[in-house]
Amino acid sequence: MNKTRIRVLVGKPGLDGHDRGAKVIARMLRDAGMEVIYSGLHQTPEQIVEAAIQEDVDLIGVSVLSGAHMTIFPRIKELLKEQNAEDILLMGGGTIPEEDIVSLIEAGHAEALFTPGATSTEIVSWIKSKLESSKEDVV
Amino acid sequence: MSKEVLDQWIARSFEQDRRATAKLISWVEDDIERAHIMRSVLKKTGQKMVVGITGPPGAGKSSLVEALTKLYRARDERVGIVAVDPSSPYTGGAILGDRIRMQAHGTDRDVFIRSMGTRGHLGGVTRSTSDVLRILEGGGYGRLLLETVGVGQSELEIMQMADTVVVVLNPGTGDGIQAIKAGIMEVADVFVVNKADLPGADRMKNDIEMMLNLNGDTRPWRPPVVLTSVITETGVESLYEKIEAHQCYMLESGQRDERRKERLRQEVWRHWEDKMRALYEIVWEEAREERVILHQDDPYQLAQMLWEERFKGG
Known part of the structure; x- marks a missing residue:
């Protein structure tokens, strides 16, 4: 009877108010059978990390369209580390230039970054490949 | 996860470690060591x-x-x-x-x-x-x-x-x-x-x-x-x-204790229901594999038959 559900926090950090993308992602993950905690707009990295810990999510997904990605991703990772919660994965989406994606991923500031045009299959299968093996280990 | 490790998480939760509290909740929700965790917590x-x-x-x-x-x-x-x-x-x-x-x-x-x-x-x-x-x-x-x-x-x-x-x-x-x-x-x-x-x-x-x-x-x-x-x-x-x-x-008024007595009864019943449901999922699967249900379209009779098989030794 024990069925471990993937739990994801979808948040929207910073001041831009365009949350259509975040809502589409939330809905997509819901339809893939995940529990999605939607935290709403204008979140600080501190709020996102605190929510991720309380909700015990496996993954944080943030949408950044403001251009602040080089600040926001490293900050979230730093806070996760401070809380001994480095096992929580970080994924992002938005308008992020290719060279920034490379440098964020290489520096370990995010596990995956998706840009406009990414398909739901792509995103969902990335999450499942990352998480389903580790979830089974727990049980 | 060993019982020792689990008990450490439980102790950390009691010391107000938020991460530990969050983990215990997930395990109980996912039915992982639920009874063990809850016995410590309820005490x-x-x-x-x-x-x-x-x-x-x-x-x-x-x-x-x-x-x-x-x-x-x-x-x-x-x-x-x-x-x-x-x-x-x-x-x-x-x-x-x-x-x-x-x-x-x-x-x-x-x-x-x-x-x-x-x-x-x-x-x-x-x-x-x-x-x-x-x-x-x-x-x-x-x-x-x-x-x-x-x-x-x-x-x-x-x-x-x-x-x-x-x-x-x-x-x-x-x-x-x-x-x-x-x-x-x-x-x-x-x-x-x-x-x-x-x-x-x-x-x-x-x-x-x-x-x-x-x-x-x-x-x-x-x-x-x-x-x-x-x-x-x-x-x-x-x-x-x-x-x-x-x-x-x-x-x-003592109403709190009254309500809690009722809650205890309900919870015990819930646990029984969970156990019975798990048991009957197996019974149902077996009946399906043996194709028993193919020849039946009367739910009353089918339920009675499977029930009797289980409890009266068939």
Whole structure:
């Protein structure tokens, strides 16, 4: 009877108010059978990390369209580390230039970054490949 | 995970480590070592009262939870919140959005908010809700708030989990007949007419009061009807006082213990139901494999036959 559900926090950090993308992602993950905690707009990295810990999510997904990605991703990772919660994965989406994606991923500031045009299959299968093996280990 | 490691997590939760508390909740929800965890937790908890907030979708439950939390925090009390939203019957997925209305406490470490999906459980809560509330109590949160899914007229399981049931309604959502119907209107210890800045709030209050008048004077607790508006920030202080008054009443009258006895019975039954369900899933699969069910289209006869096979040795 024990069925471990993937739990994801979808948040929207910073001041831009365009949350259509975040809502589409939330809905997509819901339809893939995940529990999605939607935290709403204008979140600080501190709020996102605190929510991720309380909700015990496996993954944080943030949408950044403001251009602040080089600040926001490293900050979230730093806070996760401070809380001994480095096992929580970080994924992002938005308008992020290719060279920034490379440098964020290489520096370990995010596990995956998706840009406009990414398909739901792509995103969902990335999450499942990352998480389903580790979830089974727990049980 | 070994029992030693698990016991360390439990000890950390009792020392108010938020990460440990969050992990225990996940394991109990996922049925991993649930009985072991809960035996430790229940030994240490059960003193604190649970306030349950229920009502239809969009009535303002989350906003009221946040407003109450602000009052508790002003009195320096630590608050544990469980907020339930529905899971999809098709995929099991869920969007849990109650945190959106609780932003004010987003970085306050003395407020622990946990969102839960119903995972197929009907009744407005989940099958592990009462356990999760006790884990929060063990983690040092003395004020416990439970917000149900948006309910219709008959999701009443909250009455088994909360010491005080607050039913939240809005103006303009029904006439006097709605107020005298059975179900959700009967389980309230406190009524709230929220969004009282909208027209029709007094009318709604009158309808509820009239319904309560029909109860006569025989009941020792008459549920108060509180008008609130989160937008104009009115009435929440009064709601807080009514909840306090009800909790005093529950303690002094012995009603709290009565309700808890009933809750114990219900929980034991729930565990039995889970066990029976698991057992019968096997029976059903076996019957399917042996193609027994192919030759049957009478559900009464099929149920009786499989039952007898199991309990009378066939």
